[in-house]
Amino acid sequence: MRKSGGPELAALRPQSRPEPAALLGWYDAHRRTLPWRAASGAQADPYRVWLSEIMLQQTTVTAVQPYYARFLARFPDVNSLASAPAEAVMQAWAGLGYYSRARNLHACARTVVAEHGGRFPATLEGLLALPGVGPYTAAAVGAIAFDLPAAAVDGNVERVISRIYRVEEPLPGAKPRIRALTQALVPARRPGDFAQAMMDLGAMICTPRRPACGVCPWMGPCAARAAGDAESFPRKAPKKAVPSRFGAAFVCVRADGAVLLRTRPPEGLLGGMDEPPGGAWRESDAMPATVELLQEAPFDAPWRLAPGGVRHVFTHFRLELAVFVAIVAPDFAAPAGIRWVRRADLAGSALPNVMRKAVAHGLAFAGGAEPGAA
């Protein structure tokens, strides 16, 4: 150890300059092999880089992998994505979450085709102007696909940099400072590898808990490592408690197994995604009485409460859904704005996971309760 961790160890004062070469050397030896990454030294495809970066926003590599493979097989280039119907894009995204990303992805592909001749702009300003592309994604695509010396600052980089410099200011206020500190490290050569190396370092070594400082290529310059408090960075503003909301889902099943679904409005929570009809969600401490929930039924049918219900956690609230089931005759007409979806077509619908759970819960009850009833 070279220094004590006393208060004289000020923030923004690393042990020494973190050398990009040391990080790149580590990256060449230990980089992860990921399906959207070009082989070492090979040129990356902007479409694939962009697609992966959008999918990876606030989403783990593990969750993205199968979606990326399916999505790329179905939409192999920006032209095929741009010409696809919105429903096909939403269906391919269903289950991945943050559905505005899918809407913006589609809009972005159409913009690239309509306004840029099918090629992604090769400047930060051009990229930043695209729907769904913010400062991070513009820098990542710019650096990885176009060799621009841009600082791609994501959660990994915020963690790495805040530890090296022991940035005391909590996020998100510290973002501008961290961005500047990162930009000062971006090398003129291999800026794309530098961006990916920073992310690999954050994912493999400089992890949120129990960072592997002993094998870190930047352990020398890291001020938090010297102070022994790396795990306490980055500082973060306290979060608000998440409230609970309660509501009802109405799963109407036809004798042949078809289910009534509707599509949510394009904006807002689960925008543009499918769902069984449901009532308003109320913020409360407990589930409202059954008779009260039943008043929100979208149409008249022999509704029965399926025991158990569905729990789901969103970013900013917890949801508990009571599930009502009705089994109706083969000639039951779909009300306006609602459509019959055959059982075999459910998998191909744009049901977000919470609604997939609600439908499954209702079908399980219907199947066990009154098979074939009309």
Next chain:
DNA sequence: CACGCGTGGTC
């Protein structure tokens, strides 16, 4: 600029 916006894994 604070908030809205999904989901699954981890401890």
Next chain:
DNA sequence: TGACCAAGCGT
């Protein structure tokens, strides 16, 4: 099991 986390963006 609740709290936190994971390659942010739009408003």
